[in-house]
Amino acid sequence: MDYTRENFSFKFKKTLRYLKLYGPNRTFVKIKGQYHMNKSFDKLPQNKTNKNTKKHVGILGCGNYSYSVISHYLKKNYGKTIRGAMDIEINRSASIFKDFNLDYYTANSNEIIEDPQIDLIYIASNHYTHAEYAIDALNNDKSVHIEKPHVVNESQLERLIHAMKKSKGKVRVGFNRPASRFGKLIENYLRKEDGSTMINWFVAGHEINPDHWYFHDKEGGRILGNLCHWTDFCYRMISEENRYPLRIIPSRSEKADCDISITYVFGDGSIATITFSAKGHTFEGVREKLNLHKGNTLISMDDYETMRVDVVDKKKVYKNIFRDHGHELSIKESYELVSKNNEGESIKYIYETADLFLKTKDALETQKEITIKPYEESQLY
Ligand SMILES: NC(=O)c1ccc[n+]([C@@H]2O[C@H](COP(=O)([O-])OP(=O)(O)OC[C@H]3O[C@@H](n4cnc5c(N)ncnc54)[C@H](O)[C@@H]3O)[C@@H](O)[C@H]2O)c1
Structure with missing residues (x-):
């Protein structure tokens, strides 16, 4: 349901209820997440050319969850740590780039997966692509947080396990x-x-x-x-x-x-x-x-x-x-994959x-x- 298209009374009641259920910070980012989904830039923002960055996290799939949970909790707990974000819908990766101060955004997953500055990738795209992206990332020795479900069929499960066996990267699934x-x-x-x-x-x-x-x-x-x-x-x-x-x-x-x-x-x-x-x-x-x-x-x-x-x-x-x-702790536990x-x-x-x-x-x-x-x-x- 797209709440941005509902009438004022519905939005007002929903906001009041969410303030009670989730508190002001979470409610605010949930509302921002709704507008993020419909964002359309007249002119797309300029990527930064920052090679000496300490940012080391990548995001694949920049929908509602990436905005209001993954990016939000990474920023809240670790500051500016996300380097690049990718979505097939470029306005969404650009929106996360802008609101969370990233180095770059893209519509090409390989840019994130092959970026030597990135060692951890959060995957929150459509379900069919989770395992495919995770396998590519593991083949590049990156660690991955895979949103649920980590696979949609047995062939993906077999190939994911094969990639885990060969990789230096670690895996967590987003069961929060x-x-x-x-x-x-x-x-x-x-x-x-x-x-x-x-x-x-x-x-x-x-x-x-x-x-x-x-x-x-x-x-x-x-x-x-x-x-x-x-x-x-x-x-x-x-x-x-x-x-x-x-x-x-x-x-x-x-x-x-x-x-x-x-x-x-x-x-x-x-x-x-x-x-x-x-x-x-x-x-x-x-x-x-x-x-x-x-x-x-x-x-x-x-x-x-x-x-x-x-x-x-x-x-x-x-x-x-x-x-x-358990969303916040789940995002943090995945962030700890790249530490010991x-x-x-x-x-x-x-x-x-x-x-x-x-x-x-x-x-x-x-x-x-x-x-x-x-x-x-x-x-x-
Ligand atoms: N753990 C939880 O509680 C929880 C809650 C909600 C969603 N999720 C998971 O998060 C993921 C995203 O869900 P959402 O609610 O943000 O959905 P969404 O529809 O808001 O976002 C999905 C995004 O993926 C993008 N996308 C589609 N195909 C792609 C591709 N091939 N490569 C890259 N990006 C692509 C879409 O453009 C969209 O921006 C799903 O796996 C979902 O199951 C988890």
Whole structure:
């Protein structure tokens, strides 16, 4: 939805609601991000010819997320660190260049990927190009933050893993929710308990027009574009030795990627269900509720605003002043790839979390149960 085209009353109410939910800074950059998307320069700005720069980050894909999350949090935490930005829509890369004080902007991805001053690239373009750009960047020994989903098919997954094996570059995927305050708390609570886990997500997805690029051939639709956040979160909530074999049981009606429910039965008997509803407009964006039970711990979490945890007789209620989906920490963790502080994701993780969302899509499309196995070095990839 293009909020810039809505009437004043809608924009006013939306701004007030977002101020309450996200605070003034985040709301301001979200509004700027909306205008950034429609920016059209009468005369494009001049690139700088700065060879002795300390800026070392590149961006591929300069849409809303790159503007209001990636560029915003990089600037907030590290100052002027982005050197170059690329988008096939030149006005967008020029807009990021101008607003975040970059050295250059371009419509040619190779300029960023082959730039010797750049050692880290954030990829936030259309889904089909994520893996292709990441493979090229890894072949040039750059580290990459790949926005979700990191692949849209098995051939990309195989080639991405091959590139990771040969490269000095490291990889992180933009699954931000586990990096949130509540995500970290949930991880800690689960670690203290033994036995199987019951996980139940209810997610109301934000409205996406049927002609949006998410639904174009090759892009993977909403299972790869949205649901992968929760398939990944479920995967991480179950410890490594307990995950497999993992049964994927689909339920759907008309559509294969909206208004669906998917159940996972893990190797240790843990069960996770994700119900994904996508119908009308959700004024506050994606809404999500989690209920979880493991050992003596019961967790109930609402929209990253409040979380209640009961452990036997002890009850604790956590509240965030503003919604925290973990975006800022996720961008920072990827920035640490180029220092010694973050080794990046393992090949096993990159394979297994992708295998889960790809096979979830298959299960929903074919309406058949699928069982998956863990990554083993000896297999196909
Ligand atoms: N982690 C999160 O919570 C989160 C939230 C929103 C979006 N995202 C991800 O960020 C990415 C971008 O999403 P968005 O919301 O900014 O979408 P968007 O439509 O605002 O931006 C996508 C941009 O990619 C550009 N593009 C298209 N084809 C390209 C190509 N071949 N090379 C380079 N650029 C190309 C488009 O011109 C556009 O500017 C997607 O992968 C999306 O899934 C993540």
